[in-house]
Amino acid sequence: MYILYLWCKHVLQFFVAVLLSLIRGPKIKDKNMSLSCTWHLWGKSFRVGKCLPAISNSLRHYRNRPTHNIGRMHGLEKPKPPPVRKKEVGTWKPEEYKAVKENHLDALNFIVSGYDIVLVEQYAKYVHQLMIKFKQNILEVYALPSSNAVVKKMLGADQRLLKAMTPEIELTMYKRIIQVKDMPSQTYPILLQTLMHYIPQSITLKVDKHNEEQHLSRYQYRVELAEEKAMLQQLYDSR
């Protein structure tokens, strides 16, 4: 029955289209309308000169499609008109001002130092990740050689040296450096303040400009080079 109904509908539409095209003639003013379409009816195709998709189904609901009830405003609030202004309000037009040129900072060293290696490494990792997230130009991330501080216990008169204890304690200071270049001067204060907030206890963060000295301090002392330099200096002085 349903198939019969469909067939009847198709046939009806076909005849209506044919009739209309006969009545109205070939010219239609609206350019957006499609100029020709084909009607398929069980394998046969009938070409109609100008067809009118506007007539096709706007009353069907397509309830199994996800687009069902699009545009339905039943029970919803209609958009309200804007409230009538009683005060006289001048229109504000934004004016463009000349922007200051962007300033990029030179190579900066973020030095993380402390006595607890776990905290130092974790915090250095945090600094590094923050720079990555803010998409900064990270040049290098390296560790400086750790420095030992020896603490000697001075015993009082009533204290005795316990048989197992040593009077000297070694404290090693660990350092990690994150080198960042061309940081825009607007983001630098923001990053610095977040780093200051999240620093753990007993860790120091220091921010320096990158120098030649700092660069050279990474290299080991060259014995042969120093000797040869000294010899050259002697030759030069003896002249």
Next chain:
Amino acid sequence: MATQLSSRLFHKIKQGGTRWFYSYNRCIVSDKQSLSKHLKREVHDIEQVSSQCPSPWMLQAGVCLIRLPLIEEDLSEFQKRYISLKEQMEYENSILNEWELEKIKQTQLMNDIESGKRDASEMDFKVSKQDYEDDYNQAFKEFTESTTELDLNDADFKNINRRPKDYLVLISKQKLGNDTVWMLPTEEWKEEENLRQSAERALTSHCGTLVDASFVSNAPSGFYKYKFPKNARTDAYVGAKLFIYNAFVPRVSETQSTATFNLDIDLNKMLDYAWVAKDEMRNFLKPKYSKAIDEIIF
């Protein structure tokens, strides 16, 4: 009839009242393109504009002098439980190290010697590892810290070391007209200088030149706009726009955890001062003012 229908459709699309979903093919492109043709944006010089139309707002720069927390915050209950669980798991999954293995061997050896299973000549150590450990524990008990304790007098607002776990901000009591008002140290902006320079000037004029606070950026971190009371309003100024700059009290040394602050107050400007934490600010400042500062501090 077809043209009538089509024009009705057109009309509906223009209105935008209902959505006709097969009409997206023929939707008219919105008016955005046409706007750009007609409105040309003119680029102005700031000085030109300001001389033409002076604003009724006085520009001020204020300093939010912050003392960072001296001690870490306490762990929450959840954090404590998690940490103890993690430590337990680590301990249970770990392997005995050399020291502990040696200790076990030595205690076994000593027990065997006592019971007679082994000879006394097999002892190859003078001081056993267990003795070392006993000494260490005793030294730990006898150990006294020689550092000075922080004075934890939280009630004294002038003490910079109060409330060591919080961020503190310096606020001062100033004269505004006839009233005294609690606010941040502020100075009016002068023509020749930056906003940051006027903020630095505010700090030195209110707190003296010995304060060695470090400013972090050239741009302000906060903003607060307020109108003067009707008595104080003039033809030129309706109110003031306050730009707040962050400055941090420096850390004296890597070993000391206390902060020191050398104040040289100018009593004409600053009648009274207080180091105030975030939750206490409402007792001193107006709610909108304290909200503006809240957004700056962590």
